[in-house]
Amino acid sequence: MKTENSTEQQSAAFFQEMQLAVFKRTDHMFAGLMIAQWIFGIICALVVSPRAWEGEVSHIHIHVWAAIFLGGILTALPVTMAWLQPGWVFTRHLIAFTQMLWSALLIHLTGGRIETHFHVFGSLAFLAFYRDWPVLITATVVVAADHFLRGWYWPQSVYGVVAASPWRWLEHTGWVVFEDVFLIAVCIKSKHEMQEICARRARLENVNKETERLIWERTAELEQANQLTEIQAKRLVRSNGELQQFAYVASHDLQEPLRMISSYLQLISKRYQGKLDKDADEYIGFAVDGAVRLKRLINDLLDYSRIDTQGKQHIETNSEEVLKRALSNLKMAIEESGTVVTYDPLPPIIADDGQLERLFQNLVGNGIKYRKKDVSQKIHISAKESNGDWVFSVRDNGIGIAKEHFNRIFTIFQRLHTSGVYPGTGIGLSVCRKIVENHGGHIWVESEPGTGSTFYFSVPKKMPKGNST
Amino acid sequence: MKKRTIIYLISPLWLCLVGFGMLQLWNYANTPGKSGLAPSSWPESSHLSLSKLVPTMVIFAHPHCPCSQATAGELNEILAKVHRKLTVYVLFVSPKNPKEDWTETKLWSDTKAIPGVQTLLDEGGIEAKRFGAKSSGQVNLYDVFGRLVFSGGITSARGHYGDNLGKSAVISFVNDKKVTRSTTPVFGCTLYED
Numbered sequence: 001m002k003t004e005n006s007t008e009q010q011s012a013a014f015f016q017e018m019q020l021a022v023f024k025r026t027d028h029m030f031a032g033l034m035i036a037q038w039i040f041g042i043i044c045a046l047v048v049s050p051r052a053w054e055g056e057v058s059h060i061h062i063h064v065w066a067a068i069f070l071g072g073i074l075t076a077l078p079v080t081m082a083w084l085q086p087g088w089v090f091t092r093h094l095i096a097f098t099q100m101l102w103s104a105l106l107i108h109l110t111g112g113r114i115e116t117h118f119h120v121f122g123s124l125a126f127l128a129f130y131r132d133w134p135v136l137i138t139a140t141v142v143v144a145a146d147h148f149l150r151g152w153y154w155p156q157s158v159y160g161v162v163a164a165s166p167w168r169w170l171e172h173t174g175w176v177v178f179e180d181v182f183l184i185a186v187c188i189k190s191k192h193e194m195q196e197i198c199a200r201r202a203r204l205e206n207v208n209k210e211t212e213r214l215i216w217e218r219t220a221e222l223e224q225a226n227q228l229t230e231i232q233a234k235r236l237v238r239s240n241g242e243l244q245q246f247a248y249v250a251s252h253d254l255q256e257p258l259r260m261i262s263s264y265l266q267l268i269s270k271r272y273q274g275k276l277d278k279d280a281d282e283y284i285g286f287a288v289d290g291a292v293r294l295k296r297l298i299n300d301l302l303d304y305s306r307i308d309t310q311g312k313q314h315i316e317t318n319s320e321e322v323l324k325r326a327l328s329n330l331k332m333a334i335e336e337s338g339t340v341v342t343y344d345p346l347p348p349i350i351a352d353d354g355q356l357e358r359l360f361q362n363l364v365g366n367g368i369k370y371r372k373k374d375v376s377q378k379i380h381i382s383a384k385e386s387n388g389d390w391v392f393s394v395r396d397n398g399i400g401i402a403k404e405h406f407n408r409i410f411t412i413f414q415r416l417h418t419s420g421v422y423p424g425t426g427i428g429l430s431v432c433r434k435i436v437e438n439h440g441g442h443i444w445v446e447s448e449p450g451t452g453s454t455f456y457f458s459v460p461k462k463m464p465k466g467n468s469t
Numbered sequence: 470m471k472k473r474t475i476i477y478l479i480s481p482l483w484l485c486l487v488g489f490g491m492l493q494l495w496n497y498a499n500t501p502g503k504s505g506l507a508p509s510s511w512p513e514s515s516h517l518s519l520s521k522l523v524p525t526m527v528i529f530a531h532p533h534c535p536c537s538q539a540t541a542g543e544l545n546e547i548l549a550k551v552h553r554k555l556t557v558y559v560l561f562v563s564p565k566n567p568k569e570d571w572t573e574t575k576l577w578s579d580t581k582a583i584p585g586v587q588t589l590l591d592e593g594g595i596e597a598k599r600f601g602a603k604s605s606g607q608v609n610l611y612d613v614f615g616r617l618v619f620s621g622g623i624t625s626a627r628g629h630y631g632d633n634l635g636k637s638a639v640i641s642f643v644n645d646k647k648v649t650r651s652t653t654p655v656f657g658c659t660l661y662e663d
Contacts, residue, residue, distance in 0.1 A: 048535055048538070048628075049535030049536070049628060050535070051533065051535075052534075052535070052658055053531050053533050053534055053605075053658040053659065054658065054659040054662060055531075055564065055659060055660065055661040055662040056564045056662070057662065058533065061535060062493075062494065062497050063494075063535075066490065066493075066494050069490065070487070070490035070491070070494065073483065073486050073487055073490065074487060076483075077476075077479065077480070077483045081476060084472055084476075085472060085473065085476065088473070090473075090476070094480070101487060101491070104491070105491075105494075108494060108495075108498065111538065111539050111628040111629055111630050112539075112625075112626070112628075112629040112630050112631050113630055114630070114631075150495060153495075153499075154495065154498075154499045154626065
């Protein structure tokens with residue numbers, strides 16, 4: 001209901017605005033016409049009746065003075081009002097009044113020529129430009145009054161008879177009214193059309209406003225959601241940082257008590273091995289083994305957390321040299337397992353050489369660990385350029401991985417085998433992923449169980465901004 | 470003082486001025502020229518000859534009179550309606566020894582162009598005085614016996630075209646031999662100075 005009222009009020013305001021514009025425009029047009037009529041009247045008087053004669057003597061004809069002064073007076077007020085007070089109701093009614101007097105004056109100056117009477121009908125049509133029918137009534141009243149008064153005083157000059165019927169003026173006015181009927185109908189129709197246009201405009205503007213309001217609301221909601229996401233992202237980063245710090249501190253601080261437990265357990269194992277009963281020996285063995293595994297887990301966790309906390313500047317690094325260092329670290333495992341490791345020439349890249357060494361070491365180490373029994377394990381490392389990245393691959397002919405585990409293996413603590421079958425902590429590949437991501441790259445695997453696996457990782461040729469450490 | 474108040478105050482004054490001007494104009498238009506007394510029978514001394522077959526109409530005009538342009542227009546209409554049953558003389562009054570361009574006017578050429586009209590120059594207004602004409606547009610209509618049937622103007626006002634009593638009186642007599650009116654006011658410039 002409120003919106004409907006608002007639309008109606010707006011529509012009414014638009015209509016008033018449009019109507020005022022029409023009134024003002026027509027006032028100005030009539031001001032121009034009045035001046036043109038004045039000039040025309042003077043020219044007409046100068047051409048048709050410049051001088052009046054008495055034998056050989058002549059003087060300026062009264063028509064010339066009438067055209068100049070009466071025409072000037074007639075023109076002055078409506079033109080001034082159209083200039084000073086356009087759109088005012090009094091202005092247009094005065095213009096209608098004056099325009100009809102101009103018709104009378106022009107008819108007079110042209111000697112009552114029938115052709116000049118068309119000025120009356122033309123003026124009525126022109127007055128209809130106001131789209132305000134009462135203006136036509138004013139004009140018609142002037143025509144009627146003019147015919148009535150002149151017919152009363154000078155019937156011969158108006159009707160060509162000495163004693164015209166007192167109702168004769170109505171006959172003349174009737175033809176004006178005849179035109180008025182159509183013009184008034186046009187004015188009313190035109191006014192309704194204007195109102196319809198304004199109502200449509202008001203409706204359209206309301207729809208636009210409503211749309212704008214909805215957009216504004218949605219934008220505000222979106223901004224709020226963005227702010228929330230930003231806050232949550234910051235919290236997440238902070239929480240992640242804290243977690244990493246916690247993991248580092250925890251694993252670092254756990255090392256000392258663990259070292260003590262491990263030392264004493266080994267001491268107990270050496271001193272009491274075979275001196276107690278069989279069960280005790282077995283329990284001591286479990287405890288020693290647990291302590292060893294716990295130590296490995298803590299070391300791996302420490303490595304994982306160090307990736308972020310102890311990263312170095314990324315600089316141009318000879319990846320082949322780094323690979324050689326990693327292979328050197330793995331020398332014993334390679335020789336014990338009989339693995340054959342080969343590699344292609346590798347490119348220099350922008351990287352943290354320590355982390356890259358760890359990456360190669362983990363991937364090659366996995367290749368060695370997950371080998372098939374009774375099959376000579378082969379590992380080959382290569383690199384190729386692809387879409388602005390260097391893509392490294394570490395291919396082996398080991399046991400392979402089922403497709404459904406491709407993503408899972410890069411998650412921390414996720415293992416596909418028990419530690420009894422393949423020892424490990426489930427941290428190695430998650431460390432690899434973290435190193436690669438720190439370098440702005442991706443890591444993935446392609447594999448078929450029983451055939452072997454190829455681990456790929458990409459490193460951008462140019463280091464992305466913000467990844468300098 | 471607000472503009473609108475000033476306009477309200479000025480408007481009645483403006484209306485009075487306009488009314489006064491219009492009134493003067495209409496008054497002038499409806500004020501006849503000097504009237505003369507037309508001889509009741511064809512003047513014997515006239516150099517013009519009276520037609521024994523159809524009525525004779527003598528019109529006096531000032532060649533420069535703007536009002537008489539309407540008389541020429543009405544004459545044209547009369548002749549179209551009486552179908553050559555009328556002898557018409559149009560005498561343009563001039564001073565004695567007029568300048569060469571005295572008759573070089575639109576009225577003169579328009580009148581000469583009307584078929585069946587004899588256009589003559591009345592130097593010194595001799596014929597005008599004989600026929601008692603004082604104002605331009607004076608029409609005297611005589612029957613075949615030389616009797617004055619109608620005397621006056623054939624326009625309704627100064628320089629005003631349209632139906633009028635003088636025109637209908639002439640047409641009525643020529644076509645129907647009816648005398649509807651014997652005189653009307655003449656609206657035109659003075660033909661000569663007294």
